[in-house]
Structure formats: structure tokens, C-alpha cells
Amino acid sequence: MLLAALYCLLWSFRTSAGHFPRACASSKSLMEKECCPPWAGDGSPCGRLSGRGSCQDDVILSTAPLGPQFPFTGVDDRESWPSIFYNRTCQCFGNFMGFNCGSCKFGFRGPRCTERRLLVRRNIFDLSVPEKNKFLAYLTLAKHTTSPDYVIPTGTYGQMNHGTTPLFNDVSVYDLFVWMHYYVSRDTLLGDSEVWRDIDFAHEAPGFLPWHRLFLLLWEQEIQKLTGDENFTIPYWDWRDAENCEVCTDEYMGGRNPANPNLLSPASFFSSWQIICSRLEEYNSRQALCNGTSEGPLLRNPGNHDKARTPRLPSSADVEFCLSLTQYESGSMDKAANFSFRNTLEGFASPLTGIADASQSSMHNALHIYMNGTMSQVPGSANDPIFLLHHSFVDSIFEQWLRKYHPLQDVYPEANAPIGHNRESYMVPFIPLYRNGDFFISSKDLGYDYSYLQDSEPDIFQDYIKPYLEQARRIWPWLTGAAVVGSVLTAVLGGLTSLLCRRKRNQLPEEKQPLLMEKEDYHNVLYQSHL
Structure with missing residues (x-):
């Protein structure tokens, strides 16, 4: 009853979320390649009259060379993001942010975005019952509230006839982020049912951690706007040394259905959820994009997975080994990288040796495999709300590494990373624009912390x-x-001084001669350094 009451109460709030702004989805905007919507506060593009921002003439793209993983050019809308769709977007000034500069940068608030704030993400098991119920109500509200500010494209730019026939659908606030995770990781459509699978703008490369950090921040921000709760933060699930899925109960993220182990308990709010963007092979065969249509219930069967690939959930020792790796990235900067903190934390390298192992899925990947359902396939994994708790904790491990080594920004690779992962590359599919390197900084600089790290x-x-x-x-x-x-x-x-001293010494009486001779004259007396 309490959850239902909270849910009904929260319907009165509105939101603005993140990808293609509704104001930029017209044929005019697409053909002119401009996304500079007016700010409601003064009616001018990007809030220019109020000094919030201006319409950037040309989006400056990174020209750094890419890795060899993607051998094509001009076949994928995500290449050189966002230039296929827009080459003019809002450039916000100061602490302003957003597709129309109507929001504040992460870590700031107030009418002029001058007030700093630091929010704390907490362990979900440390939340009180009312706090936990509020979180579940927020999730349900986001799942059933249509985003008023954003839409999702249902076709490629070519299928839109280069902007003359826009193809966009409405989407809920929650499903907007599911769609973004699908879009960033989908295969490249090459035509005639052909695809290129070795591509991912958010996984298997340096951008994995910064991309998901931004994803969580934007998700958090949209819930704050949707509910009016400016202090909302995503809780985390500390899965170190867990023997089972501790959050898989009806009290939290949904228990197992006694009649069908692949479904959630009917007592859970999430048992009625419909998922989207889960049929990748169907989209590939039709050379189509996910259009947000419901595709069935949320699936989850934790623990009944391939135990040869993932024998167990990660341990505290696994996390400590990851944190002992001093290199953020190495070698090919993909899933074959050895002794890479990113690749080991992502789960493509062993948390015992740091060596890439294609036969094993560990760390971050282990949780996805363990859930044995919707969360186990990359494109649609964000359908499961456990995704948020899981990635919040993964981000906290990233934060531990940043605080331990204090890396300068140039530690993040500038060039030769897989497509979309160089330091100055804009992250797909976000509008407004953010670069990978922008989020290779401490969480405190972005306005949030973790409760268990505050004790350090x-x-x-x-x-x-x-x-x-x-x-x-x-x-x-x-x-x-x-x-x-x-x-x-x-x-x-x-040399000159030594020469003068020698001449002077030869002229001194014996009682005024120095006790030790010069180094070159008496080298056996002095201790030598072998540095």
C-alpha cells in the first residue's frame, strides 16, 4: 500500500531525460544539422540572452587515430558522434549544462548553478524501509512516465532519407536509458542482413568506466527531476563474497517465481514489467533498430548459469587484486589487454593474474552471467533494475582506483583505442555532448561519494x-x-673554482692545508653511491 501511495503521489512531477531532444527531432533540425533548442527561461537558443550558453557553430571532433578493430568508414551513424545527425549543438557556459543549457553541471545546483553539493550513494541494505520503498516507487514511476523532452530514433539516418522523413518514438524515462545502452552496444548494420559485431562504444575498451559513470549520473539526475527529490542517489549492492543474489527477494529487486524459475515472483513490482531492445538478432536480420516495443517479461534465474565460465561471484581478494593494477589500460586496449585495471574489472582478464582469458567471465561480467536472464545479454541488460545497483558498485571500485593512484587525465588513452573510446571522443549517444576524458576524475568533482569510501x-x-x-x-x-x-x-x-683553490692551496703554509684531499686525489676515502 505504501509503495502504491508513493507511486500515485509522484505522478504529479515531470522530467527531462537524455538522448535525442524532442525539440531536435524535426526534419528541419535534422536537415540543418542543428540542435540548439530555446531555454524556457528567456526563450533564446541555449539561453543565450541570459548568458547560459550559445549555439556552437561546429562540433569539434577528435582527429586522433583509432585502433584497428573497426575497419569501416561511413557505415555507422555512431561514427564521429554526433556529426551524422547534428554539427551544431549548445555550448554551455560556466556551470550550466543540458541540451538547452537549462540544467546545472553535476555537483552544482541553484538558479545560477553556483551552489556546490555532494550527495552520497549508500548500500541498499543500509536504507531504511521507507527509503527502500521510495526507491522502488521511483523505479516504477520512471518505468511508466513518458519522457516529455526526449524521443528515440527507430531508424538509421539513411532510413530517415537523411532527415527528410524523421523516424522517432516516445519512450518512458526508464526505457530511454535501456534504449541508450542498447544503441551504444548494438552491431553495425551493413545491409543485406550483414552486420559487424566487433564494435561497442561503451564496453571492451577504455570508455567502459567513464561511459557507465555518466550513464548513472544522468539516470540519477532524471529521477531527481521526475520526483522533485534533489537528494536522490542510486544505491549500490556490495556483491563482494556474496554466496547468492542477496537482492533477489520480493523485499528488494524481486524473488523467484515458484511456478517458473525464469520469471519473477508475482509479489514483486517488477514481475509486471515489460522489457525492450532484447532481440538483437531479429533487428540485425531486418536491418532495423529497436523501436521500444514491449518484448515480454523480465527474465532472471540467478545461479543457474554456466558455472564453467563463471564459477563464483567476485571476492574481496578479486577486488583488491584489481586495485593493485597500476595501469588503467594496456596493449590493444580491448578485451585482450593484459594487466589492465579496466579490462580486469570489466571481467575479461583474470582477477588472479591480470591476464586476458576468453574462456572466463569474472568481476563485472560475472554478475551479468550469474543473473542468467535479461541482464546476461549486453544490449538489453539495463532492463533489469539490478543493473543500476551492480554498476553503482562497479563505479565505486573505479573511484577507489582513482583515489589510490591520482592519475592525471593523460593516463586515459588519447589515441589508438577502439572507435569511440579515445580520450577526446564524444560518448555515444548522449546529447548534450560529453567526452570520455571528462569523467576520468574523482566522483567528488562530480558531486557524489560512496558511504563506504567516506570512512577512508x-x-x-x-x-x-x-x-x-x-x-x-x-x-x-x-x-x-x-x-x-x-x-x-x-x-x-x-672546474674554475677547483683550479683556483689548488693554486691557492699550494701557496698556503702546511698548518693551513685542508685535512682531506680532493675527491679525484683520494677517491678511496669517500663512500660512493651506486644510483
């Missing part, structure tokens, strides 16, 4: 010295040159 002792010295290290890195070539010149001058002056 902060490294004040590292936080203090980091900006100075960044400055030193930028001027390092000049410092090196100065050091070389200084060394030469020191050697010359030292």
Missing part, C-alpha cells in the same frame, strides 16, 4: 599537490632544458 582516511597531501604536479608536467620540457644548461654552467664554474 583522505590523502590531503595528494589532493593538495595534484594541481602542482599537473603544472610541472606541462612545463617539464622547459625544466629539463634548464637542468641541462644549469649542469653545464655548474661544471664550468666548478
Whole structure:
């Protein structure tokens, strides 16, 4: 009854979510390749009259070389995102953000986005019963509320006749994010039922962690707007050392249906949910995109999976090994990378050795395989709300690594990563635009933290010295040159001084001679360094 009451109450709020803005889905916008909607506050594009932003003349795309994984050009709408659809979008000033600069950057709020805030994501088992019920009600509301600001494309740009015949559908707030996860990971359609499968703009490469970090932040932001609850955060499920799916109960994310182990218990809110974007092979054969049509109930059968591929859920020791890896990325920067923190955490490399192993699915991947259902196939995995709890905890491990090593942004690969994963590449399919490197920073800089990380002792010295290290890195070539010149001058002056001292010493009386001779004259007396 309490959940039902909360659900009804929340229907009165409205939202704005994230992908193709409804205001930019017209043939005029597509043919002009411009997405600069007016801000409601002053009616001007991007809130220009209020100093919030302006319509960027040309979207500046990264020209860094890509890895060899995708051997095509001009066959996929996601290449050089978002230039196939738009080459002019809003460029927001200061702390403003959004497709029309009507929102605040992550970590800021207020009418002028000047108030800093830090929200805390908590363990779902630490929530009180009212807090947990509120979270479940928010999920249900998002599932049944049509996004007023965003739509999803149901055809490629070519199928839209290059913008003259737009193909878009409405979608709920929750399913909008399901669709985005499908769209970013789908295969490339090559025509005549042919596809290219070795492509993913959010997985199996450096962008895996930044992309999902942004995905969660946007999802969190949309729930805040939908409900009016500015302090809402996504809880996490700490699955370290778990022996089973602890959240798979009717009290939380839905128990097992006693009549059919592949379905959820009828006592769960989620048993009535319909999933979308789960039939990848059907879309490929029709050379079509997921259009948001319902495709059946949510499936989940935790623990009845392929145990040869995934023998167990991740342990605390597995997480600690991941955190011991100092390299964020390595080698080919894909699922074959060895000793890569990203690849090991994602689950393509062993959490015992750091060596890529195609026969095993561990860490992040292990949870998806273990759920043995909708969550186990990449494109439609976000249909299952456990996806949010799982990725919230994965993000917290990423945050631990960032705090442990304090990497500069250039640690994130600038070039030669798989398509869409270079540091300056815009992340598919987000509008407004965000680069991968923008989210290779501490969560605190993005306005959130994790409850179990707040107990850690902060490294004040590292936080203090980091900006100075960044400055030193930028001027390092000049410092090196100065050091070389200084060394030469020191050697010359030292030689002259030594020569003068020797001449002077030879003129001194015996009682005024130094007790130790010069190094070159008496080298056996001095201790030598082997550095």
C-alpha cells in the first residue's frame, strides 16, 4: 500500500531525460544539422540572452587515430558522434549544462548553478524501509512516465532519407536509458542482413568506466527531476563474497517465481514489467533498430548459469587484486589487454593474474552471467533494475582506483583505442555532448561519494599537490632544458673554482692545508653511491 501511495503521489512531477531532444527531432533540425533548442527561461537558443550558453557553430571532433578493430568508414551513424545527425549543438557556459543549457553541471545546483553539493550513494541494505520503498516507487514511476523532452530514433539516418522523413518514438524515462545502452552496444548494420559485431562504444575498451559513470549520473539526475527529490542517489549492492543474489527477494529487486524459475515472483513490482531492445538478432536480420516495443517479461534465474565460465561471484581478494593494477589500460586496449585495471574489472582478464582469458567471465561480467536472464545479454541488460545497483558498485571500485593512484587525465588513452573510446571522443549517444576524458576524475568533482569510501582516511597531501604536479608536467620540457644548461654552467664554474683553490692551496703554509684531499686525489676515502 505504501509503495502504491508513493507511486500515485509522484505522478504529479515531470522530467527531462537524455538522448535525442524532442525539440531536435524535426526534419528541419535534422536537415540543418542543428540542435540548439530555446531555454524556457528567456526563450533564446541555449539561453543565450541570459548568458547560459550559445549555439556552437561546429562540433569539434577528435582527429586522433583509432585502433584497428573497426575497419569501416561511413557505415555507422555512431561514427564521429554526433556529426551524422547534428554539427551544431549548445555550448554551455560556466556551470550550466543540458541540451538547452537549462540544467546545472553535476555537483552544482541553484538558479545560477553556483551552489556546490555532494550527495552520497549508500548500500541498499543500509536504507531504511521507507527509503527502500521510495526507491522502488521511483523505479516504477520512471518505468511508466513518458519522457516529455526526449524521443528515440527507430531508424538509421539513411532510413530517415537523411532527415527528410524523421523516424522517432516516445519512450518512458526508464526505457530511454535501456534504449541508450542498447544503441551504444548494438552491431553495425551493413545491409543485406550483414552486420559487424566487433564494435561497442561503451564496453571492451577504455570508455567502459567513464561511459557507465555518466550513464548513472544522468539516470540519477532524471529521477531527481521526475520526483522533485534533489537528494536522490542510486544505491549500490556490495556483491563482494556474496554466496547468492542477496537482492533477489520480493523485499528488494524481486524473488523467484515458484511456478517458473525464469520469471519473477508475482509479489514483486517488477514481475509486471515489460522489457525492450532484447532481440538483437531479429533487428540485425531486418536491418532495423529497436523501436521500444514491449518484448515480454523480465527474465532472471540467478545461479543457474554456466558455472564453467563463471564459477563464483567476485571476492574481496578479486577486488583488491584489481586495485593493485597500476595501469588503467594496456596493449590493444580491448578485451585482450593484459594487466589492465579496466579490462580486469570489466571481467575479461583474470582477477588472479591480470591476464586476458576468453574462456572466463569474472568481476563485472560475472554478475551479468550469474543473473542468467535479461541482464546476461549486453544490449538489453539495463532492463533489469539490478543493473543500476551492480554498476553503482562497479563505479565505486573505479573511484577507489582513482583515489589510490591520482592519475592525471593523460593516463586515459588519447589515441589508438577502439572507435569511440579515445580520450577526446564524444560518448555515444548522449546529447548534450560529453567526452570520455571528462569523467576520468574523482566522483567528488562530480558531486557524489560512496558511504563506504567516506570512512577512508583522505590523502590531503595528494589532493593538495595534484594541481602542482599537473603544472610541472606541462612545463617539464622547459625544466629539463634548464637542468641541462644549469649542469653545464655548474661544471664550468666548478672546474674554475677547483683550479683556483689548488693554486691557492699550494701557496698556503702546511698548518693551513685542508685535512682531506680532493675527491679525484683520494677517491678511496669517500663512500660512493651506486644510483
